[in-house]
Amino acid sequence: MDGQSTERSQRLSRAAAQRLSLYLRCVSGWPTDGEKVSSGRIAEAVGVSDAQVRRDLAALGHLGQRGVGYDAQELATAIRAALGIDRPWRAVLVGVGNLGRALLKYQGFRAQGFEIVGLFDSDTSKVGQVVEGLPVEAVSTLAERVGALRAELGVLTVPADTAQAVAESLATAGIRGILNFAPVVLKLPRRVRLVTVDLAIQLEQLAFQVQHGDTANRSTDEE
């Protein structure tokens, strides 16, 4: 990525980055028969306005021609670069319970360039087990192992009551970003990025939308 496009993508808001992820998901799933992709087709698939798609893609640089559309391959490459996923990311997973095992088997991570390179658990009876080809290691060894594994991200699938302590261990070990599934609000140094997937909150939000029907205003979707 050249300096100019780095600077450009740094101006992306988180909301715009989320929409780019959705555009990428759509474009990647479409047949690549060399046909051009229109902003309208993406807009319809994702459920935002055509103008929003054009604005978001314009921010990525000169991609597509007026009235002709975008080249799907070129578009996917530009979005990956803007999101920073045009390179592989190595991650460790801490908490080899049901959810941890499910995530290990989940094909979507590897398809997007994310590789789980180490497994950790605080339960000593699990240490040494091999799960999906990787040995489970002790959480107490995180500080030395994260560097050796060259891992930058951590996936946290531990119970709520231990999540803060484990997250701090990951931060101390040099992890730069944590995908947290524990239903707690973690406090971390600012240099460590955090995305929390609280599954009960997702269900609450669904219930809220069902309860209130169309009156819920989709204010986060468009800018």
Added chain:
Amino acid sequence: MDGQSTERSQRLSRAAAQRLSLYLRCVSGWPTDGEKVSSGRIAEAVGVSDAQVRRDLAALGHLGQRGVGYDAQELATAIRAALGIDRPWRAVLVGVGNLGRALLKYQGFRAQGFEIVGLFDSDTSKVGQVVEGLPVEAVSTLAERVGALRAELGVLTVPADTAQAVAESLATAGIRGILNFAPVVLKLPRRVRLVTVDLAIQLEQLAFQVQHGDTANRSTDEE
């Protein structure tokens, strides 16, 4: 809920509803020793501004006294009412694979009033198996079983290539909201609400934030 508070909560944006879920998570986790909870304490725990918390809670009605704070119990009750989770919600889960099983064991759903009352899978070799106390039923029976189970919500943990067809079956069967874990953008009738948890997108967003550090503008977090 009386007519006035229904009308009030219908004006909540989705972003506000998400923040209320986070406030609820914090307040529920704090000891209830009768002490009042300040907006500042909630703001710090969740990572939004004090003014934002006060604005969000003011929208729920007269809760708390200036300089005294909020009663934690009363606050939790008001947030639950505003979100529509002051009553139980019955859900079916379709796709009894690793992720489906992990979600079935996840305690957080039941704690928030969500009960999985039926399991379905298109794999006939799974039909009849008992998982977490529930028999796996055939997806082909959804149309008749959803009504009998009095289920309103559906949790979709099927592979991407079957998700659209199963989602349509759920919609036809009378399901009002779907929590979708398949990494696809589903098209559903407007009467069916949809929340998609795309785990690869969450990792992409984390990578984006790590890559771009503090320059990522947290535009979705505050209004």
